[in-house]
Amino acid sequence: MSISFSAEPTTRHASLATVPDVFRISPIAAALGAEVAGLDATRPLPAAQVLALKQALRDRHVLVIKQQRIDDGQFERLASYFGSVFRPPANVPVLGSDPYGGNTPDIVHVSNQAGGVLGHDELSAHADHHWTPVPSAGSLLYGIEIPSEGGDTTWYNLAAAWDALDAATQREIDQLQLITYNPFLRKLKPLASGFPLYRTPDIEPLAPFEVHPLVRTHPDSGRRILHLGARTEVEIVGVEPQYGAALIARLRAHLLQPRFAYTHRWSVGDIVYWDNQATLHARSAFDNGERRLLKRISLSGSRPY
Numbered sequence: 286m287s288i289s290f291s292a293e294p295t296t297r298h299a300s301l302a303t304v305p306d307v308f309r310i311s312p313i314a315a316a317l318g319a320e321v322a323g324l325d326a327t328r329p330l331p332a333a334q335v336l337a338l339k340q341a342l343r344d345r346h347v348l349v350i351k352q353q354r355i356d357d358g359q360f361e362r363l364a365s366y367f368g369s370v371f372r373p374p375a376n377v378p379v380l381g382s383d384p385y386g387g388n389t390p391d392i393v394h395v396s397n398q399a400g401g402v403l404g405h406d407e408l409s410a411h412a413d414h415h416w417t418p419v420p421s422a423g424s425l426l427y428g429i430e431i432p433s434e435g436g437d438t439t440w441y442n443l444a445a446a447w448d449a450l451d452a453a454t455q456r457e458i459d460q461l462q463l464i465t466y467n468p469f470l471r472k473l474k475p476l477a478s479g480f481p482l483y484r485t486p487d488i489e490p491l492a493p494f495e496v497h498p499l500v501r502t503h504p505d506s507g508r509r510i511l512h513l514g515a516r517t518e519v520e521i522v523g524v525e526p527q528y529g530a531a532l533i534a535r536l537r538a539h540l541l542q543p544r545f546a547y548t549h550r551w552s553v554g555d556i557v558y559w560d561n562q563a564t565l566h567a568r569s570a571f572d573n574g575e576r577r578l579l580k581r582i583s584l585s586g587s588r589p590y
């Protein structure tokens with residue numbers, strides 16, 4: 286797929302201040318991802334560009350929009366072409382909630398600096414707001430300060446992970462219901478044993494929680510998606526705990542394979558827009574002596590089915 290709106294050659298090595306004047310979307314040579322050049326988010330987007338971006342997101346799940354320099358209002362306008370800002374229920378804490386519940390800023394500063402969230406440690410693969418009643422459709426991260434090494438973000442293609450399962454496993458899990466417990470609630474109620482990967486009967490369930498299908502249907506493409514985070518506390522509804530824990534461990538080992546992944550090395554000015562319904566993302570650690578700042582907007586979604 287290559288979508289181009291002009292026969293002009295792409296401007297290469299443009300400085301951050303100049304955006305190449307040819308809009309182009311090119312797939313990245315990986316299991317997911319496409320690079321977007323020639324988009325100018327300082328201005329309203331032409332209809333053809335918005336439609337091309339939506340189609341590319343559906344097909345490639347992750348869009349890397351290069352060479353942007355925008356203010357918060359322009360960032361919010363860009364995000365609003367794709368939906369409204371995600372707002373959690375007041376009793377469901379999420380990233381950036383203050384203090385863990387209610388009041389979540391529309392733009393969250395993901396940074397190891399004062400006022401930022403998520404520090405500098407590695408983050409395991411997750412989908413933003415997976416544990417809420419109506420999870421987020423997608424998120425946008427805008428890279429402003431980037432360390433010289435580390436802090437790379439890896440996305441995993443959960444549609445490809447489902448497709449690659451053997452037919453017997455697909456049949457086994459197709460109708461299962463999953464609870465993904467809220468890790469921000471777990472932080473408020475820590476266990477001596479740390480963060481469990483599977484809730485067993487000896488652990489009191491965190492509330493509120495929501496039941497969603499383990500295999501969801503993508504609302505735009507209709508594709509089946511293995512809707513499971515890498516390390517979040519989960520429970521399959523109505524199955525024997527030992528069986529459930531073993532099945533989840535097997536599915537996690539499957540979906541975290543490099544063949545389903547794309548790792549992004551950030552440049553200042555990148556905006557990555559990804560589909561939380563079809564992907565997980567993880568981050569590598571970086572040196573806390575270096576600065577890292579990305580601004581994030583999450584978009585509201587719909588109930589998984």
Ligand SMILES: O=C(O)CCC(=O)C(=O)O
Nearest residue numbers: 395408413437438568581
């Ligand atoms: O820091 C990153 O690269 C990703 C952080 C993250 O998980 C998020 O912003 O949703």
Ligand SMILES: [Fe+2]
Nearest residue numbers: 411412413566
């Ligand atoms: Fe995230």
